[in-house]
Amino acid sequence: MKIAFASCMCTRVFSDQPVWEQVAAQKPDRLVLLGDSVYLDIATPVMPQDMTDDEFAQHLYALYSELLAQKRFRALVQGLPQGSVFATWDDHDFLWNDACGASLAKQPQHRSKIALSTAFFTAYRRALALGLAPGSFPAAYNDAAFWPAHPQPLTTPSVALAPDLWLHLSDGRTHRTALWPLAERQRHLLGVAQRAQLGAAVAAAPNALHLLASGSILADYKRYPNDWQWLMQLAARQRVLALSGDIHRNELDAFFTGGWPLHEATSSGAAVKDAVVVGQARQNFGLLDVQPGEVRIELFEKGVRKQARTLLRSSWLPA
């Protein structure tokens, strides 16, 4: 099974996005989007912090509509079978740069914006899962789907892609506390409940390969010792490969846990510049080829494979 992964695309910076054609050329079976599908705080005359709820909903609607109408993105998603495209988010599609939901939710004017961005992201996920079929995304910003009476946090499903291959979609924004001025033990990235849910899902398939989809790179977890220690212990006992985004670069990494190593493949910068609006144009994506005995990871820039690593599923070490 071939799984493409990518993150960080901004229609306001690149209305044309060749990366999706480069992904399609690899003929993936699945696509995982790892955050910053839209940039709510880039190239906007009014920042989301200063918008009314109605303005914020119109802004969300405009940005998701632009992405869902992006020709090459649309062709890639429509070319995959229904139920093959998955997404999680990061700060820019959650609210704005470095937004920490657990801290912002204490402020009523931000709480209502979190409810809106969550509803929009949920609708976006649904449209992706339906292959962008007609009517799969609501037709107006004031559709009831975007204004739930009882807002719920984003779901974090665990999906069996194959009997021995699981994809876990984490949410690194809703429950994240700020770093300052909190003591380390008070800081949370995924939060207590999400850690318990993900941990149970991973432990329930002890011999499977577990892909942890994360908007943030794992280095971010180190500043959240509750989450970092939890992840180290989880990965020590089961084979975990984190797929991450955020940094507008491709990278491969691995961490010593005392048990199985924890691997990470980052692909970020599908259609942004290195600092979103300035710097070098990025067209980055990653590809996993999951075979019975090994997992081949390849990272592409402008359609050219630049990095690769093969992990043996028996030893969970590089070949």
Ligand SMILES: [Fe+2]
């Ligand atoms: Fe980004």
